[in-house]
Amino acid sequence: MSGQKRTITRSEHALEDLDGAALSYAARFADQAESRRRDLREELVQLALPFAGRLARRYRGRGEPLEDLEQVARLGLVKAVDRYDPDRGSFTAYAAVTITGEIKRHFRDRTWGVHVPRRLQDLTIEVSQATAVLTSELSRSPTVAELAERLDTSEEDILAALESAAGYTPASLNGPVGDDGPAELGDMFGALDADLESVDDRLTVSGLLYRLPARERRILAMRFYGNYTQSDIAAEFGISQMHVSRLLSRTLTWLRQAMLTDAPPRWESGIAQPEPTDAALTVSVRRVDGRTEIGLTGELDREAAERVRAGLIDAVRDAGTDAEVLVDLDGVGFVDAAGIAALLASHEAARRASVRLRFVRPQPYVRRSLTVAGLAPLFAVA
Known part of the structure; x- marks a missing residue:
C-alpha cells in the first residue's frame, strides 16, 4: 500500500486548501495593519463561501427559500472566521459547527408562524x-x-x-375554503351578536318601563316604536312640543340612572305639578257565589309584598276547605322577586289548606314573570 499513490478528490483538496488558508490567515493576521487585516479576512471569507453554500443546501426543501438559508450560512461563516483559533483544531470543522448552528437557530427563531417556547x-x-x-x-x-x-x-x-x-405554518385566514369556492377561511368565523349582548339590557328596561307613569310609557312607545315625531305626540296629548321634549328627556334620564343602580330611584314627575303615579298597591276583597275574589292594583314590589302575602294567606284561611280563591292581576303592572315570593307563599298556604288558588287576567309582563317562577299552572280564565 505504501507504494500506491492516493488520489485526492476535488472536495478533499478544497477542504485541505481551506484549512491551509485559515492557518495562513491566522499566522499573518496579528502582524498586519488594520486595513490589511480587513483584506485578509475578506479573502478567507470569499474562499470559504462555496463551503457555506454546500452546508446551506442540506436544509433546502424545509419551507425556507434557499437564498435565505445561504445568507444565514454566510453570516455563520463570518462569525467562524472572526472567532477562529488555530490552537483548537481544524477550521473547517469549527466553521461547519458554527454555520450549522446558525442555520438551526434561524429555523428555531425565524420560521415559526406563531411564537412557541x-x-x-x-x-x-x-x-x-x-x-x-x-x-x-x-x-x-x-x-x-x-x-x-x-x-x-x-x-x-x-x-x-x-x-x-x-x-410552525399556521393556516392563513385568507386561504380559500374548498377547491373552487370563493369563500375564505376567515369568513367561517362567527362574529359578536349585538342582539344577544343586549338581552340583559332589554330585560332590565322592560321591567323599568312598568315603573313609569302610563303617560310616559305611552310617549316612549309612540316616539321609539311608533316613529311619531314630537309634534305628533304633542298633538295627541294636547300639550306643547317643548313639553314633550322635556318629558322625553326626564324619562330617559331616569331610565339611565335606574339601569346603573341596584335600587331604581323613585320616579319624580315634577315639582310644579306632581303627577299621580300608580306605584302604590291597593287590595280589594269580595265574595261572589261562594268564592273569594281578590283584586290587586298597582305594583307588586318589595314594599307591598309582605302586605299582599299576609292578605292572601288570611283570605285562604277564611275561605275554608275546598273553596276557591281568585286573584285578579289585571291592575298589576309590575311584579318583582319579592312580589313573586309573596304569591308563591300564598300558593303554598292554599295547597296545605286544600284551597283552589287561581290567578286571572295577568298583564303580559306579569304573566311572563310568573311563568318563569313556575306559577303558570295556576292561571285561569276569569
Whole structure:
C-alpha cells in the first residue's frame, strides 16, 4: 500500500486548501495593519463561501427559500472566521459547527408562524423524529403513550408538542375554503351578536318601563316604536312640543340612572305639578257565589309584598276547605322577586289548606314573570 499513490478528490483538496488558508490567515493576521487585516479576512471569507453554500443546501426543501438559508450560512461563516483559533483544531470543522448552528437557530427563531417556547420547539422536532422511527418499527402510527415512553417524558408534554407543531405554518385566514369556492377561511368565523349582548339590557328596561307613569310609557312607545315625531305626540296629548321634549328627556334620564343602580330611584314627575303615579298597591276583597275574589292594583314590589302575602294567606284561611280563591292581576303592572315570593307563599298556604288558588287576567309582563317562577299552572280564565 505504501507504494500506491492516493488520489485526492476535488472536495478533499478544497477542504485541505481551506484549512491551509485559515492557518495562513491566522499566522499573518496579528502582524498586519488594520486595513490589511480587513483584506485578509475578506479573502478567507470569499474562499470559504462555496463551503457555506454546500452546508446551506442540506436544509433546502424545509419551507425556507434557499437564498435565505445561504445568507444565514454566510453570516455563520463570518462569525467562524472572526472567532477562529488555530490552537483548537481544524477550521473547517469549527466553521461547519458554527454555520450549522446558525442555520438551526434561524429555523428555531425565524420560521415559526406563531411564537412557541424553545423547549416545545425542540420537543416538537424530537417527537417528529420519534414518530418516523416508531412508524417504521411498528408498521403503524405510534400512540401518545408510546411516544412518551420512547422520549422519556410525560404524555402531557407530547400532546403539547403535537399541538405546537401546528404553529410552525399556521393556516392563513385568507386561504380559500374548498377547491373552487370563493369563500375564505376567515369568513367561517362567527362574529359578536349585538342582539344577544343586549338581552340583559332589554330585560332590565322592560321591567323599568312598568315603573313609569302610563303617560310616559305611552310617549316612549309612540316616539321609539311608533316613529311619531314630537309634534305628533304633542298633538295627541294636547300639550306643547317643548313639553314633550322635556318629558322625553326626564324619562330617559331616569331610565339611565335606574339601569346603573341596584335600587331604581323613585320616579319624580315634577315639582310644579306632581303627577299621580300608580306605584302604590291597593287590595280589594269580595265574595261572589261562594268564592273569594281578590283584586290587586298597582305594583307588586318589595314594599307591598309582605302586605299582599299576609292578605292572601288570611283570605285562604277564611275561605275554608275546598273553596276557591281568585286573584285578579289585571291592575298589576309590575311584579318583582319579592312580589313573586309573596304569591308563591300564598300558593303554598292554599295547597296545605286544600284551597283552589287561581290567578286571572295577568298583564303580559306579569304573566311572563310568573311563568318563569313556575306559577303558570295556576292561571285561569276569569
